[in-house]
Amino acid sequence: MSATSDKTPRVVNPRFKYEVADRPGGQNLKVCFGCGVCTAGCPVAEIDTAYSPRRIIRLVLLGMEEEVLSSELIWLCTTCFTCYARCPQDVKFTDVMGVLRELAVERGYVDPSFPARLRHMDELVQTLRRDAVRRMAADRRRAVPVAVDELKELVREVADA
Ligand code: SF4
Ligand code: SF4
Structure with a gap:
């Protein structure tokens, strides 16, 4: 590995x-x-x-x-x-x-905070997915740019976590 x-x-x-x-x-x-x-x-x-x-x-x-x-x-x-x-x-x-x-x-192979940070990231991804699907359903033409914006925001939030 x-x-x-x-x-x-x-x-x-x-x-x-x-x-x-x-x-x-x-x-x-x-x-x-x-x-x-x-x-x-x-x-x-x-x-x-x-x-x-x-x-x-x-x-x-x-x-x-x-x-x-x-x-x-x-x-x-x-x-x-x-x-x-x-x-x-x-x-x-x-x-x-x-x-x-x-x-x-x-056994100390990762920092103890790692699982909580991972959970937080998963929650953000799920939130992003849910919101993006709702927006796609509401207005298909906006789906791609909205998803890109949300992804950028997600990357910022993960970096700050
Ligand atoms: S975990 Fe199950 S599916 Fe995977 S290699 Fe082993 S027997 Fe096959
Ligand atoms: S739970 Fe899903 S992502 Fe995880 S190893 Fe199995 S198939 Fe892959």
Whole structure:
């Protein structure tokens, strides 16, 4: 994963998969058989090829705690639940991701304020989407310029958060 360069020593924690599986949401991690259905349907993987739920699970199973928990990739999931619904093994990857984020905070891989800031950003995006849809419905000709203006405002608010 991109947060760790090839020259960085990789710390392996053989108990990592058990530590994840012991937490609520992580229980089904170990039954993943690597089919890749999760990655194939993931909207984030579609726009960022570095992001792969299948690979994240594989790294957890291999004990790559530092590589997983220090990576920005675990914060990209939008919790859309597509992988959750499609997984043939009922791994519940969306919940696994929640566990990985918890551990990243608890073990000091990110600042404790990070999840709250992320939630704030998600709320802003949802507000933007709702308002943009309402305006598009009211006046289709204004939809594009209004959305661009709102996006600029969103970027400013996130930068100030
Ligand atoms: S869809 Fe399920 S079983 Fe397949 S790789 Fe993803 S998590 Fe593993
Ligand atoms: S819940 Fe996250 S990992 Fe799963 S498909 Fe949606 S964005 Fe991708």
